[in-house]
Amino acid sequence: MRVFFDPSAFVKRYVSEAGTDAVLVWCDRATEIGLSGIALPEIISAFCRLRRQARINDTQYRQLKSLLLADIEDAILCDLTPAVLAQAVSSLETNVPRGMDAIHIGSAVALKADVFISADQRQRDAAARAGLRVEAV
Numbered sequence: 001m002r003v004f005f006d007p008s009a010f011v012k013r014y015v016s017e018a019g020t021d022a023v024l025v026w027c028d029r030a031t032e033i034g035l036s037g038i039a040l041p042e043i044i045s046a047f048c049r050l051r052r053q054a055r056i057n058d059t060q061y062r063q064l065k066s067l068l069l070a071d072i073e074d075a076i077l078c079d080l081t082p083a084v085l086a087q088a089v090s091s092l093e094t095n096v097p098r099g100m101d102a103i104h105i106g107s108a109v110a111l112k113a114d115v116f117i118s119a120d121q122r123q124r125d126a127a128a129r130a131g132l133r134v135e136a137v
Contacts, residue, residue, distance in 0.1 A: 002076070003030035004113035006104045007042040008120050009137045010035065013071070014043075014064045015050065019119055019137035026117055026135070033075045036084075036107035038100065043068055078107035087130065095126035105130050 003026050012023040027033065044065065051061045078084060080103065087106030091097055097105065101123040108116045109130055116132040118124050124134040 001030055001114045002032040002034055002111065003027070004034035004104075004108040004111060004116050004132075005039070006101070006116070006118040006120065006123060007035075007039045007046070008123075009117040010039065011043050011046045012119070012137060014067060015046070015056075022135075022137040023117070026115070026137070033071070034108065034111045034113050035072070035075050035077055036104045037077050037079050038103060039077075040068070040072060042100065076111060078111050081110060084110045091126045091130055095122070095129055097123045097126040102126065105132070108132055 009019065009023055012020045013027060047056070047061055047064050050056045051058065056064070084103065084106035087109045088102035091102040091105045092099065101120060105116070105123065105127045108127065109132065113132060116127045116134045117137055118127065118134065119137050124136060127134045
């Protein structure tokens with residue numbers, strides 16, 4: 001099963017918070033994990049924010065980053081193609097997701113994801129309207 005994760009969900013793989021258990025279950029169920037090419041900087045941004053807030057220290061930051069980079073090697077990354085951008089624009093014109101959220105939806109559609117995992121309700125609503133099966137975490 002190809003499981004596509006929005007960064008709002010995938011970060012829960014590394015940081016224990018509400019939804020972490022569900023993300024770990026979805027990761028175990030997945031035969032392929034899909035991510036947008038922009039997911040890496042978004043997740044690193046979340047790690048940096050946690051470090052600035054002193055919720056993690058420098059050593060923990062480096063460990064999380066290392067784990068993420070190892071996982072990314074095995075994931076299917078979707079580039080920003082004309083098809084992804086067209087789907088993102090369509091999502092923006094017919095829904096109310098943020099711009100980056102629409103790119104993740106476009107990426108999931110392009111990758112023909114079996115399920116789209118997100119922690120964001122507006123994004124899940126837009127993804128469902130784009131024809132994706134959505135799950136909340």
